[in-house]
Amino acid sequence: MPARRRKVAALTALGVVPLALTALAAAPASAHGTMGDPVSRVAQCYAEGPESPKSDACRAAVAAGGTQALYDWNGIRIGDANGRHRTLIPDGKLCSADNEEFKGLDLARADWPATRVSAGPYSFKYRVTAPHKGTFKVYVTKAGYDPAHPLAWSDLDLDHPVATATDPVASGGFYTFSGTLPERSGKQLLYAIWQRSDSPEAFYSCSDVSFGSGHTGGSGTTSNSSPAPTASAPSDRQIEAGADKSTVKHYGHGDADARTSGDPTAAAAANGPQAAGTSENLAETGADDSTSYLAVGGAAALALGAAALFLSVSSVRRRATGDGGRHGR
Missing domain, CATH: 2.70.50.50 (chitin-binding protein cbp21)
Structure with missing residues (x-):
């Protein structure tokens, strides 16, 4: 991949991070x-x-x-x-x-x-x-x-x-x-x-x-x-x-049960794929606002993971290219 294209892709991936964090922060607080x-x-x-x-x-x-x-x-x-x-x-x-x-x-x-x-x-x-x-x-x-x-x-x-x-x-x-x-x-x-x-x-x-x-x-x-x-x-x-x-947990429920904990990734995994599904899935299953917050959190976590993986692969490729150039001299 040309250096310019790698730079653009890396910047795009980095841009996902603040967007994902913004999505998490925007999830409404909830109690009971x-x-x-x-x-x-x-x-x-x-x-x-x-x-x-x-x-x-x-x-x-x-x-x-x-x-x-x-x-x-x-x-x-x-x-x-x-x-x-x-x-x-x-x-x-x-x-x-x-x-x-x-x-x-x-x-x-x-x-x-x-x-x-x-x-x-x-x-x-x-x-x-x-x-x-x-x-x-x-x-x-x-x-x-x-x-x-x-x-x-x-x-x-x-x-x-x-x-x-x-x-x-x-x-x-x-x-x-x-x-x-x-x-x-x-x-x-x-x-x-x-x-x-x-x-x-x-x-x-x-x-x-x-x-x-x-x-x-x-x-x-x-x-x-x-x-x-x-x-x-x-x-x-x-x-x-x-x-x-109040100390009632927001964005979750503060207990040891992953399905009702404050960790959106754990909750999504415990509740199954529909917990992080589309809005259509939410409507079909009759899920409420709290489930959609989990979906937002799960999507954000996936985005963060994808960004980290992309940057890691890009770094390995750059090192490999640099090493090959030195060995060829």
């Missing part, structure tokens, strides 16, 4: 979500303010687990759940999904702020910070539930979910889907599981609710119990204000 209505415990406490929560229950949660759990409100998850929720999460740790960071949410108290509800149709709103394909299931506690005792799987009416939704469309920062609440009285709890279908990852949340007018407390009592205040969700402004303090 929690129940917004009825308000989840972690969303309620975040809305009160992680550094100085107002309710007794949220102050106790911070005392038990620290403030970081509230800044990471959208990260109560298990990366390799794959539907094995009851196997992976022990009784007493459902609200934290057995995650030490969120252990304050498992406190057995009758004074958690509650959303007032009544039996009948209910429109659930799940606050989402990254859309994923998957199925939502929401369960309610059985009649006779006592919030002063640790929440166990047996406390939930698992045979009759109050809401089920597959691949709802996110709008305005929420997934909205319908369900029906049964007859209950007093303080109850709604447990939401969001199992992704494009990954084994699942998300969990606990929402305290109060059935019937005048019911803001619970059937149980605690030594420091007081009437539970009405729950309120964080505003968009509050969420934006605390985003820089």
Whole structure:
């Protein structure tokens, strides 16, 4: 290859590097979500303010687990759940999904702020910070539930979910889907599981609710119990204000599972060739935005590898040509 053509080709290959890095940097940051209505415990406490929560229950949660759990409100998850929720999460740790960071949410108290509800149709709103394909299931506690005792799987009416939704469309920062609440009285709890279908990852949340007018407390009592205040969700402004303090992994999910890790090349390899496919493939498989980020990352990695290989071959050829010239003299 003439020297001029080699130079042009090398410069072209080098140009791929910044373009690939730009593509990686341009991939949108992503996190996950929690129940917004009825308000989840972690969303309620975040809305009160992680550094100085107002309710007794949220102050106790911070005392038990620290403030970081509230800044990471959208990260109560298990990366390799794959539907094995009851196997992976022990009784007493459902609200934290057995995650030490969120252990304050498992406190057995009758004074958690509650959303007032009544039996009948209910429109659930799940606050989402990254859309994923998957199925939502929401369960309610059985009649006779006592919030002063640790929440166990047996406390939930698992045979009759109050809401089920597959691949709802996110709008305005929420997934909205319908369900029906049964007859209950007093303080109850709604447990939401969001199992992704494009990954084994699942998300969990606990929402305290109060059935019937005048019911803001619970059937149980605690030594420091007081009437539970009405729950309120964080505003968009509050969420934006605390985003820089979150440690929830962006551009990935921060777990050991290659399919949900922050390494786009590993994720593409683990998920198969469609993970780095074309936009047509994404549409055919029903993949979401996060999958397209993996495709961008995988393409960028391939481009970087190609550039390095080309430069390496060019260097070898130049040395070989130079050596041949010297030997011929």
